[in-house]
Amino acid sequence: MKGYEITFFTQQDRLHGMIQMAEWLLLTARDLGIRGATIVTGSEGYGHNRHIHSARFFELADNPQEIVMILSEKESNLMFDHLKNEGVQLFYVKKAVEFGMLGA
DSSP: OEEEEEEEEEETTOEETTEEHHHHHHHHHHHTTOSOEEEEEOSEEEOTTOOEEEOOSSOOTTOEEEEEEEEOHHHHHHHHHHHHHHTOOOEEEEEEEEOOOOOO
């Protein structure tokens, strides 16, 4: 099947309403019927403002996070329409991919 790998970038202390942005994206994907999403927490990184975000021993709120999804074109359109309607501002990468399942 042809589709997209979409990775959203955020950090652990970023919220959408009263919930962490990464968790909100995960729950939103599930509620929209998307087959799966994964949150990946990084140890260190920086973004457009060039500020270093990292996991410190006492302060984990600044951890960089990626939310990765594999979507069909229809699911991708559904997700991005929903994000626009919610007014979400996020950096993302969208790559064309082929995906499927092996085995029974």
